[in-house]
Amino acid sequence: MxxxxxxxxxxxxxxxxxxxxxxxxxxxxxxxxxxxxxxxxxxxxxxxxxxxxxxxxxxxxxxxxxxxxxxxxxxxxxxxxLGPFIVFSSTDEDKSINDISVLSFNALNFVGNYRIKSSNIQSEILNFVTSEDPDILCFQEFKSSRSTLKQLSNYPHYYIYPKNGTTDYAPLAIFSKVPIVAKGSLDFLDTPNNAIYVDLKVGIDTLRLYNIHLQSLRFRPSSIKRENPIRLIKRLGETVEKQKIQANQIIKHRKESSYPVVICGDFNNSQYSKVYSSLSKNMKDSFLEKGNGYGTTLSFKILPFRIDYILLENNFEVIEHKNYDVVLSDHYPIKATFRFQNP
Structure with a gap:
């Protein structure tokens, strides 16, 4: 023809x-x-x-x-x-009491998003995450209060940084059912974004968990038509440069850890970005290992965005990955279940 x-x-x-x-x-x-x-x-x-x-x-x-x-x-x-952005997998592994589950969620300070108007959004989010009952909870843009801690009382070990009103950083939080033996913050420069970490004692093993929130791209579909293209590109260029600096800071800090590492959080960029490539080098992406579909994590009208991740070093075996289609923020929560590899 x-x-x-x-x-x-x-x-x-x-x-x-x-x-x-x-x-x-x-x-x-x-x-x-x-x-x-x-x-x-x-x-x-x-x-x-x-x-x-x-x-x-x-x-x-x-x-x-x-x-x-x-x-x-x-x-x-x-x-x-570059690899696929759509995956299809099945969970055929037998669950074990030694499995570890981590749920990561950018909660947008418990204010919801443009699609929902609810005065009870904080309780809805906390009810959701506690019903999923992961071993570890990682929040980005977390708003701490007495009622929040009460609803998360099943997690006796936690690290919230910064404490309310102490710095200009957007709060990050890690809640754990297993003991935290060390903790700290990386304190990014000239930004409200940040990264924190904890060392967790899991049985006879210890792992280091990073909860990160990289520099925001700072644009929305509804505002693109109103943006000056040159100004938009310049601002995004500044964002990418900051993300690169932040990623290098995390990588350098990670190399100093004597424990196997898990990195989770809001990367504010796609799996095809150089920032993601640098952070995921020699690590497993739980979605690519055991996920299904697009794995969309950002409520974005135009593109199927996956910008929230759980990365694990090769010391771990990924058992399961879940993406949740729940409209409680401008992000969707994700959860990974994994275990230490047999020697």
């Missing part, structure tokens, strides 16, 4: 361009060159570039066109270089 003139003059150049763009972004992601802000933004669009190349590749194969080579090559490079 031959192409029509419309296909020849419009579809072919568009297909070639978007296939090349996907290839360039794959190469950029694994390069050690300095960040290019435009590329950092385009990395957010990779799911759509993949979808376009899949559709055009399928069409080209049906009509037996040589155009198939472009989307085919771009998809092969994408899957081997």
């Amino acid at each position: 031959r192409f029509s003139k419309f296909t020849l003059y419009f579809v072919r150049p568009i297909t070639v361009f978007l296939s090349l763009l996907l290839i360039v972004l794959c190469i950029y992601n694994i390069s050690n060159q300095a960040e290019i802000i435009l590329f950092e933004l385009l990395l957010l669009l990779i799911p759509y570039l993949v979808a376009f190349n899949f559709i055009t590749g399928l069409y080209a194969s049906i009509i037996r066109s040589k155009l198939l080579i472009w989307p085919l090559v771009s998809l092969i490079i994408w899957i081997f270089v």
Whole structure:
């Protein structure tokens, strides 16, 4: 079947361009060159570039066109270089009393979001997380109060930083059923975002858990049309640079730990960003190991955003990953269940 003139003059150049763009972004992601802000933004669009190349590749194969080579090559490079954003897995592991579960949730200071108006949102969030009954709870943008601590009384060990009103950082919290033997804060510079950590005694083993909240991208779908493009790109560039500094600070601190490490929290960037790539190096992503679907964690109208993660060093075996479709914040909670690997 031959192409029509419309296909020849419009579809072919568009297909070639978007296939090349996907290839360039794959190469950029694994390069050690300095960040290019435009590329950092385009990395957010990779799911759509993949979808376009899949559709055009399928069409080209049906009509037996040589155009198939472009989307085919771009998809092969994408899957081997960057990996999938959709996964399908089953939990076929036998549960054990030695399993450890961590639930991570950006609670947005218990104020809900634009889709919900509830004066009781704090209790709704706390009722949800306690009903899930994880061993460890990690909150970003946490609002502490006596009633909060009362509702979380099943977690006798906790670390909240900063304490109310002591600094300008957005509070982070870790609640645990197992003892905390050490704790601390990384104290990022010139930002309300931060990272904290605890060392947890689990039976005869000890692990280090980081709860992190990287610099926010600070834009919403409803505001994009009103944004000055140059100002938006400049601000996002500053955000990416701060995220890079923060990620390097976490990586350096992590290397000093004598215990196996788990990192969870709100990374404020996609799995195709360089920030995620640096933090997840030599670690397992619980969603990619045992998740299902897109794994969306941000309530965002335009894109299926996964910006909240639970990463684990190879000392751990991931047993289960859950994404929760509950509208209690602008983020969706996630939970991972794992265990120490057998020596």
